[in-house]
């Protein structure tokens with residue numbers, strides 16, 4: 600799930616309550632959407648992120664939800680897996696995955712990790728860090744639980760590809776989101792710094808991490824106009840601010856405009872960028888937190 604970027608002024612309590620309720624009411628949605636949206640080379644973004652920590656034996660996933668990334672890590676050979684998430688209904692799904700029967704799955708906050716110092720070789724997070732507040736605290740916690748030289752790899756939302764359907768959706772949807780009634784408004788989510796390379800360096804550097812390596816991949820959320828409507832609206836928390844009438848009106852606008860993008864296969868392209876940032880804990884800083 601993603602959202603439009605926000606400032607740091609909102610209350611983290613309200614944001615976390617919103618995220619917990621949202622994910623408890625519809626667990627598993629993010630992984631279904633991610634698994635349906637491969638890169639051009641056929642890999643999922645879970646596989647891309649798992650490859651960034653290849654060889655790590657003990658891996659922790661921040662905002663693990665239903666365990667889809669942890670399952671990919673298990674298949675790639677990681678032996679000791681752990682995850683933390685606000686939403687216990689997401690974790691209930693994760694616990695049903697046979698590959699995760701031995702995983703240490705905790706309900707809680709990435710800002711207060713219930714794990715011992717030096718207990719992981721890698722920490723990962725897929726499409727979750729940019730939703731979290733107090734990210735400097737999360738960076739310090741990641742540094743604390745990582746072993747010296749441990750890796751940190753995160754995938755954060757990088758926006759819609761111009762000229763394609765997600766971009767069209769956002770152009771049409773923004774006025775609706777702005778016009779939503781105050782009673783239906785949602786809290787601002789996350790810290791804008793978690794979405795940029797410079798911002799992540801600002802957050803991770805003081806915790807003892809090396810400057811991040813940065814790569815951008817594009818996932819393909821294309822399909823028929825109706826399929827793209829379904830997958831795109833699943834991907835935006837902001838849809839919850841619209842009432843049924845506004846949603847129907849936005850849908851009609853999107854389905855009227857989308858056919859202009861149809862390719863010869865009857866499909867409309869819809870790309871979303873994911874930024875993959877990876878770094879290592881500098882040995883000199885370890886234990887300083």
Ligand SMILES: C[S@@+](CC[C@H](N)C(=O)[O-])C[C@H]1O[C@@H](n2cnc3c(N)ncnc32)[C@H](O)[C@@H]1O
Pocket residue numbers: 600601615618619622629630633661662663664665667668683684685686689707708709710724725726727730731732
């Ligand atoms: C968009 S979903 C991504 C889920 C999963 N990483 C994936 O890509 O399939 C974001 C997840 O982060 C979790 N989350 C958000 N803030 C959190 C926090 N401060 N601590 C732990 N989990 C958090 C939410 O509960 C949600 O399950």
